[in-house]
Amino acid sequence: MNQLSERYLEDFAVGQTFGSGRLRIDGQRARAFAAEFDPQPFHLDEAAARRSIFGGMTASGWHTAAMTMRLMLDGEFRPAGGILGVGFDDLSWPRPVRPGDELRAKSEVLEVRPSKSRPDRGTIKVRTTTFNQNNEPVMIFTGNLLVPRRPMST
Amino acid sequence: MNQLSERYLEDFAVGQTFGSGRLRIDGQRARAFAAEFDPQPFHLDEAAARRSIFGGMTASGWHTAAMTMRLMLDGEFRPAGGILGVGFDDLSWPRPVRPGDELRAKSEVLEVRPSKSRPDRGTIKVRTTTFNQNNEPVMIFTGNLLVPRRPMST
Numbered sequence: 001m002n003q004l005s006e007r008y009l010e011d012f013a014v015g016q017t018f019g020s021g022r023l024r025i026d027g028q029r030a031r032a033f034a035a036e037f038d039p040q041p042f043h044l045d046e047a048a049a050r051r052s053i054f055g056g057m058t059a060s061g062w063h064t065a066a067m068t069m070r071l072m073l074d075g076e077f078r079p080a081g082g083i084l085g086v087g088f089d090d091l092s093w094p095r096p097v098r099p100g101d102e103l104r105a106k107s108e109v110l111e112v113r114p115s116k117s118r119p120d121r122g123t124i125k126v127r128t129t130t131f132n133q134n135n136e137p138v139m140i141f142t143g144n145l146l147v148p149r150r151p152m153s154t
Numbered sequence: 155m156n157q158l159s160e161r162y163l164e165d166f167a168v169g170q171t172f173g174s175g176r177l178r179i180d181g182q183r184a185r186a187f188a189a190e191f192d193p194q195p196f197h198l199d200e201a202a203a204r205r206s207i208f209g210g211m212t213a214s215g216w217h218t219a220a221m222t223m224r225l226m227l228d229g230e231f232r233p234a235g236g237i238l239g240v241g242f243d244d245l246s247w248p249r250p251v252r253p254g255d256e257l258r259a260k261s262e263v264l265e266v267r268p269s270k271s272r273p274d275r276g277t278i279k280v281r282t283t284t285f286n287q288n289n290e291p292v293m294i295f296t297g298n299l300l301v302p303r304r305p306m307s308t
Contacts, residue, residue: 037220039227040236053238053300061239062223066191066216073193082194084207085215087246093239146207 006080008150009122012112020075020105022133023067027099030059038062058096064103064139065091068130071105079124084146086123091141095132102133110142114149121148160234162304163276166266174229174259177221181253184213192216212250218257218293219245222284225259233278238300240277245295249286256287264296268303275302 034043038060041048049057072083097103111125123144130139188197192214195202203211226237251257265279277298284293 033220037224039224042236053235060220060223062216062220065219066187066214069214069216070191070193081207082196085247088242088244090241090243091245092241 018077020071033063089142170263172231174225187217243296
C-alpha cells in the first residue's frame with residue numbers, strides 16, 4: 001500500500017469521489033460462494049434460475065457486497081488504518097448481478113465527523129455504488145467508517 | 155426443504171420470531187475469506203491484528219454477514235420462494251467476531267406489507283440479530299424481503 005495516498009480524517013471532504021478498478025464475477029466462483037453461504041436454487045441451478053423471479057442465474061447479493069469490498073480496498077479510496085465499517089444506513093440491490101458481469105465501485109463522501117469522545121478519530125459517511133459493465137447500479141450502500149485523525153507531530 | 159413449513163405473505167405477522175442453528179467461524183476459513191474479499195492486516199495476520207483497534211484476529215464483517223445468511227436459510231425462517239432481499243434499512247457490527255466464535259441468528263418480523271402494484275407479492279421487514287456464543291450481538295440488520303402471496307386455489 002502506498003502510504004502517501006492514505007487519508008486521515010482531515011483529508012476527507014464532503015463531495016470527494018473515489019473510483020476503483022474492475023472485477024469480473026466468475027460463474028463458477030459465484031456458484032461456489034452461493035453453495036457455501038446462500039444455497040438457493042436461483043444462485044445454483046440454471047433451470048431453476050430461469051423459472052425464478054430473476055429469469056436467469058444470479059450471484060448472491062452477499063457475493064456482490066464482498067466483491068465491492070475488494071474493489072474498494074484495491075481502489076482509490078484509502079482511509080489510513082484501513083476500511084473499518086461500523087455499519088450502514090442503508091443498502092439496496094436494485095438489479096441482479098449475472099455471472100460474467102464486470103463490476104466497479106464508486107464512493108462519495110457524504111459527511112465527515114470528528115468524534116466527540118475520542119480526539120484521535122472520527123467517522124465518515126460514504127455512499128458507494130457498484131456498477132455493472134453497462135454502468136447500471138447493482139448495489140448502493142451508505143456506510144459509516146471509522147477513520148483516524150492525523151497524528152500530531154512531536 | 156420442507157414445503158409444509160414455507161410461509162407466504164399471509165403467514166407472516168408482526169412480532170413473530172425465528173431462530174437458527176449454530177455455525178462456528180473457522181479460523182482458516184475466516185482468513186481465506188478475508189484474503190479473497192477483505193485483505194486487511196487485522197483479518198490476516200495475528201501480530202497486525204493485536205496492534206489494531208480490534209486487539210486480535212477478527213473475521214471480516216462480510217464473512218459474518220454471509221454466515222448469517224446461511225444460518226437464516228438453514229433456520230426456522232422460511233419464506234416461500236426463498237430469502238429474497240431487496241436491501242436493508244440499516245446494518246451494524248457492534249462487536250468483532252473472533253475465529254472460533256459460534257454464531258446463531260434470530261429474526262423478528264417488524265412489518266408485513268402487501269404490494270400495491272403486484273397482487274401476487276408483498277414485502278416484509280425483518281430485523282435479524284446475529285449472536286456469538288456469549289449471547290452478545292455481533293451483527294444487527296433490518297432487511298426488506300420480497301415474499302409471494304399464497305396462490306389462490308383454482
